[in-house]
Amino acid sequence: MTTVSKFGRKEAPAKAGKEKEARVFLVSPYLQLGQHFHLLKQSLEVVFHSLWGDLDLRWSFSGAKGGGLARNQVAVLLARDLVKVHGQPDHYRYRFLLNDNSCPAGAPFRYEVLHKGKVVFAENGRAPPAPAQSWRLAVVGDIGDGSPGSLATAAKLLQSAPNLVLFPGDLVYDRGRFSEYQKHFFPVFNAQPEATSGAALLCQVPSVAAAGNHDLGTPRQPEELDWKKFPDAFAYYLFWSQPLSGPSLPGLKETLYKRGRNRKKLTAMYGNSALDGSSFHFRFGMVHFIVLDANRHMDWSNEGLRAWLAGALAAGADADFRIVSFHQPPFNSDSKYKIEQRMRLICDLLEEGGCDLVFSGHSHLYERTYPLRFTPAKKDSRGCAVMRPDGQVPGRIELDKGFSDKGVSNEDRPGGVIYVVSGAGGTLVDAKHLPTASQFTKKLNWQENTYTVIDFEPGKLVCRQLNLAGAEIDRFELTKRR
Ligand SMILES: [Fe+2]
Numbered sequence: 001m002t003t004v005s006k007f008g009r010k011e012a013p014a015k016a017g018k019e020k021e022a023r024v025f026l027v028s029p030y031l032q033l034g035q036h037f038h039l040l041k042q043s044l045e046v047v048f049h050s051l052w053g054d055l056d057l058r059w060s061f062s063g064a065k066g067g068g069l070a071r072n073q074v075a076v077l078l079a080r081d082l083v084k085v086h087g088q089p090d091h092y093r094y095r096f097l098l099n100d101n102s103c104p105a106g107a108p109f110r111y112e113v114l115h116k117g118k119v120v121f122a123e124n125g126r127a128p129p130a131p132a133q134s135w136r137l138a139v140v141g142d143i144g145d146g147s148p149g150s151l152a153t154a155a156k157l158l159q160s161a162p163n164l165v166l167f168p169g170d171l172v173y174d175r176g177r178f179s180e181y182q183k184h185f186f187p188v189f190n191a192q193p194e195a196t197s198g199a200a201l202l203c204q205v206p207s208v209a210a211a212g213n214h215d216l217g218t219p220r221q222p223e224e225l226d227w228k229k230f231p232d233a234f235a236y237y238l239f240w241s242q243p244l245s246g247p248s249l250p251g252l253k254e255t256l257y258k259r260g261r262n263r264k265k266l267t268a269m270y271g272n273s274a275l276d277g278s279s280f281h282f283r284f285g286m287v288h289f290i291v292l293d294a295n296r297h298m299d300w301s302n303e304g305l306r307a308w309l310a311g312a313l314a315a316g317a318d319a320d321f322r323i324v325s326f327h328q329p330p331f332n333s334d335s336k337y338k339i340e341q342r343m344r345l346i347c348d349l350l351e352e353g354g355c356d357l358v359f360s361g362h363s364h365l366y367e368r369t370y371p372l373r374f375t376p377a378k379k380d381s382r383g384c385a386v387m388r389p390d391g392q393v394p395g396r397i398e399l400d401k402g403f404s405d406k407g408v409s410n411e412d413r414p415g416g417v418i419y420v421v422s423g424a425g426g427t428l429v430d431a432k433h434l435p436t437a438s439q440f441t442k443k444l445n446w447q448e449n450t451y452t453v454i455d456f457e458p459g460k461l462v463c464r465q466l467n468l469a470g471a472e473i474d475r476f477e478l479t480k481r482r
Contacts, residue, residue, distance in 0.1 A: 023051070024050055024051075024052060024055075024113075024115070024120050024121070025048055025049065025050050025121070026049040026050060026051065026088065026089070026091050027047075027048055027049035027181075027182075027186055027190075027239070028048060028121065028186070028190055028192050028203065029046050029047070029048040029111070029113055029121055029123065029203055030046070030047055030048070030186075030190050030202035030203050030207075031044050031045070031046060031047075031125050031202065031203065031204070031205065031206040031207070032044065032045045032046075032047050032095075032206055032207070032240065032241040032242065033045070033206055033208060033241070033242055033243060033282060033284075034078075034095070034097060034241050034242075034243070035078075035241055035242065035243060035244045036097070036243070036244070037242075037243045037282050038243040038244075038245040038280070038281070038282045038283070040097075040099055041128065041283060042099075042101075042103060042105060042127055042128055043097055043098060043099040044097075044098050044125065044127070044128070044206055045078065045095050045096060045097055045098070045241050046075065046094075046095075046096045046098065046111055046113075047093070047094065047095050047096075047239075047241050048093075048094050048113070048121075049083065049091055049092065049093050049094070050091060050092055050094065051089060051091045051092075052092070052115060053080070053092055054115065054116070055094060055113055055114065055115055055120070056075075056077075056113070056114045056115075057075040057077075057094075057096040057111060057112065057113050057114065058073065058074065058075060058111070058112055058114060059073050059075055059098050059109055059110060059111040059112070060073060060109065060110050061073070061100070061103045061104075061107045061108065061109035061110075061127065062107055062108055062109075073098075073100050073103075075096040075097060075098055075099075075111070076096065076097040076099060077094070077095075077096055078095040078096065078097050079093070079094070079095045080092050080093070080094050080095075081093045081095075083238070085178045085232050085235075085238075086178075086231035086232045087178070087179050087231070087232055088178060088179075088232070093238065095241055098111065103127050104127065105127055105128060105129055105130035105133060106126060106127055106128070106129045106130065106133050106135070106163075107126065107127045108124060108125070108126050108127075109124065109125055109126070109127060110122065110123070110124050110125075111123060111124075111125065123200075123203045123204060124204060125203075125204050125205070125206075126163060126205075128163070128164075128206075128284055128285065129163060129284070129285040130285070131285060131286040131458075132286075132458055133285060134455065134456060134457040134458075135163040135164070135284075135285045135455075135456050136160065136161065136162045136163055136164075136453060136454065136455050136456070137162055137163070137164050137165075137166060137284075137287075137452075137453070137454040137456065138157050138160055138162035138164075138165045138166070138451060138452065138453055138454075139165075139166045139167075139168065139325075139359050139420075139422050139451065139452035139453075139454070140153060140157065140167065140168075140361075140422050140423075140424070140425035140450075140451035140452060141167055141168035141169050141170060141210075141212070141327065141359075141360070141361020141362070141422055141423045141425055142169070142170040142212070142361045142362065142364050142423040142424070142425050142426050142427075143167060143170070143171065143185075143188070143189070143425035143426050144170060144171045144172035144173050144180070144181075144184045144185050144188075144214070144426065145173045145184055145426045145427050146183060146184035146187070146188060147426045147427045149424075149425070149426050149427060149428065149449040150184075150188050150425055150426040150427075151188055151197055151198060151199075152449060152468050153425045153426070153449050153451055153468065154188045154189050154191075154198060154199040154201060155199045156451060156466070156468055156470075157189075157199065157201055157451060158199040158200065158201045158204075158205075160451075160453050160466075162205055162453070163205065163206075163284075163285075164205065164206055164207070164208070164284055165201065165202075165205055165206070165207040165208075166207070166208055166209075166289075166291075166325055166359065167207060167208070167209040167210070167361075168209075168210050168212075168325045168326065168327055168359050168360050168361040168422065168423070169209065169210040169211060169212025169213075169214075169215060169294075169326070169327030169328075169360075169361050169362065170212035170213070170214045170215065170327065170361055170362065170423075171185055171209055171212065171214075171215050171236070172184050172185045172214065172215065172235075173214050174214055175214065175230050175233055176211075176214060176215040176216055176233055176234060176235055176236055177230060177232045177233050177235060178232035178235040178238070179232055180235075181235055181239060186202075189201050189202050189207075190202040190203055208240075208242055208282075208289070208291060209236070209240050209242075209291075210278075210291050210292065210293070210294070210325050210326050210327050210361075211236050211278040211293050211295060211327065212295075212327035212328075212361060212362065213295055213296075213327065213328070213362070215236045216233075216234060216236060216278070216293075216295050216297075227265055236278065237277060237278075240277075242277065242280055242291070243280045243281070243282045244277060244280065245280045245281050245282065245312075246277060246278070246279040246280040246281075246308075247279060247304065247305055247308035278291075278293035279291065279292045279293045279298070279308075281312040281315060281316070283316070283319060285456060286319055286320040286321070286456065286458060287319055287320060287321045287322075287323055287456060288315065288316025288319035288321070288322045288323070289323050289324075289325070290309070290312045290313065290316070290322070290323070290324045290325070290355075291324075291325050291326070292309070292324065292325070292326035292343075292346075293326070294326035294327050294328045294342065294343050294360075295327070295328075296342075300342070300343065300345045300346050301345050301380065301382070301384040301385075301387070303382055306346070306349060306384065309346060309349050309353075310349055310352075310353060313349065313350070313352075313353025313354060313355060314353065316353075316354070317354065320456070320458065320459055320460075320461075320480055321356045321357070321456070321461055321478065321480065322353070322354055322355050322356055322357075323355075323356060323357045323358075323359065324350060324355050324357070324358045324359075325358065325359040325360070326343060326358075326360060327360060327361055327362050328340055328342060328343055328360060328362045329343070329358075329360035329361075329362055329363065329367075329419060329421045330342075330343040330344040330346075330347060330358075330360075330374075330393075330419065331344075331369050331372065331397075331419045331438070331440050332360070332362070332363045332367055332421050332435075332438075333363075333367055333435040333436060333437055333438045333441055333444060334362075334363035334364075334365065334429065334433045334435050335432070335433055335434055335435060335436065336432050336433045337362055337363050337433065338438070339390060339391055339392050340362075340391050341387070341391060341392050341393040342387060342391055342393070343360075344374060344376070344385055344387075344393035344395070345384060345385050345387060345393065347373075347374040347376075347385070347417070348374075348376075348383075348384075348385070350417050351373055351374075351416065351417060355417050356414075356417070356418070356478060357417070357418050357419075357420060357463070357478075358417060358418070358419045358420065359420050359421075359422055359452070360419070360420070360421050360422075360423070361421065361422065361423035361425075362421070362423055363421050363423050363429065363433065363435070364423050364424055364426065364427060364428050364429045364433065364446070365421060365423060365424050365428065365429050365433075365435055365444070365445065365446035366420075366421065366422055366423070366424050366443070366444070366445040366446070366450045366465050366473060366474070367420070367421040367435070367441060367443065367444045367445075368418060368419070368420050368421075368441075368442045368443045368444075368465075368474055368476070369399075369418060369419040369420075369440040369441065369442055370399040370400055370401055370403065370416070370418075370440055370441075370442045371399070371400035371403050371414030371415050371416035371417065371418055372397060372398070372399055372400075372416040372417055372418070372419060372440055373397075373398040373415070373416040373417075374395055374396070374397055374398075375395050375396040375398070376393060376394070376395040377394040377395045377396070378394075397439065397440055398416065399416070399439070399440055400414055400415030400416050402415070403415065405475070405476035405477065406476075406477055407460070407476065407477035407478040407479040408477070408479060409479055409481070410479065410480065410481055412479070413478070413479075413480070414478070418476075419440075420452065420463075422450070422451065422452045422465070424445070424446070424448070424449050424450045424451070425449065425451060426449075428446060428447070428448070428449065429446045434446070443465075443473070443474045445465070445473050445474070448467050448468070449467065449468050450465050450466060450467050450468075450473050451465070451466060452464070452465055452466075453466060459479060459480050459481045460477065460478070460479045460480070460481075461477065461478050462475070462476075462477050463475065463476055463477070463478075
């Protein structure tokens with residue numbers, strides 16, 4: 001897979017035949033926060049892949065200063081990169097920026113992709129909310145298998161009308177390949193009007209994604225980076241346009257680069273900084289989000305990484321809530337995954353940094369802990385918890401069983417971080433993963449597909465876990481009046 005700036009090479013995509021001409025999009029338009037969202041807070045990106053090199057985008061929004069509709073705003077073409085992917089025709093990836101200071105926060109907008117002045121795609125979206133506005137977040141992970149459960153979950157996500165969707169990893173099974181996105185992800189979550197199944201969600205609602213173990217190459221990375229078998233792996237870095245506010249620590253990639261050809265291939269595909277792009281932070285409304293790469297090539301005991309995370313949490317000090325998301329949960333009751341405790345290495349930072357909620361996936365179930373504080377049994381010379389070779393991080397777990405779940409006042413605040421696994425978005429746990437509630441488990445559900453909906457208003461959030469029939473599986477509230 002090679003992406004090259006339009007200015008970098010002269011090659012054009014293969015000449016389109018009649019059949020290809022009829023198919024404008026290899027990947028239909030979808031909304032992303034974009035690489036500059038942490039700087040331009042109200043600006044979204046429209047991303048799509050096409051064989052055609054001469055597409056434009058215009059947009060309009062309501063509620064402009066002076067009233068009425070601001071028509072035909074020019075979207076900024078950020079990039080039109082030539083993409084060479086094994087198994088796909090050479091094509092362009094477009095990234096357009098919807099940026100206009102006069103577009104009010106939360107305003108509905110319409111965007112249109114044009115070919116020689118003719119509209120070839122049109123969809124509606126909503127601008128990100130202002131800090132004082134109420135808004136809705138939807139969360140669900142482990143979605144990318146194309147199963148009936150994922151299709152039904154996608155439909156429910158769309159019905160819930162969120163302003164933002166957060167996917168805590170395992171976006172496509174089995175190995176994060178471009179071809180797998182085409183089979184299991186976009187048809188389910190970005191279905192187009194002519195489709196007979198799937199939901200037109202991502203074209204209307206911006207989404208962010210943590211990278212799961214299945215998203216970055218192999219489930220048992222890094223030893224299985226086999227480019228012959230998986231030549232279109234690591235498509236995460238191509239499809240997700242997310243804030244470039246992450247750490248830049250090239251030394252941490254050495255595990256992934258262990259083999260010389262891995263370094264060569266990855267650098268050729270994504271440049272030197274690509275792998276830094278899977279951890280980032282941003283503000284959406286009054287909530288500060290931090291998304292982390294929790295895969296094995298990331299050593300979260302590294303001082304530089306820990307300093308970056310502490311800084312990212314501190315950057316959310318004036319937000320109403322701080323929410324952190326990564327794929328592999330530090331606390332879960334999945335019988336196979338419960339010993340994968342690598343992310344307990346950052347519990348001290350989450351607690352000291354005022355993290356309210358953590359969303360993970362990996363286990364294909366729903367689980368919420370009591371508000372929790374963790375003290376590791378052993379610390380290294382840098383003060384970081386020590387992980388055993390088998391991945392376990394033993395220590396003392398303190399639970400706030402007095403938290404009412406109502407969060408009705410500042411006095412009724414949880415005494416610790418609440419860890420949520422929302423990974424029931426596709427195929428559910430099988431016999432190898434059947435959970436048994438742990439000491440820290442407040443709520444556990446593994447028998448049905450469920451997803452999380454959080455409603456934010458200034459100083460308050462209401463978090464609900466819903467099944468596909470709309471029944472409430474779990475609910476709690478947090479209040480932080482200033
Ligand atoms: Fe996973």
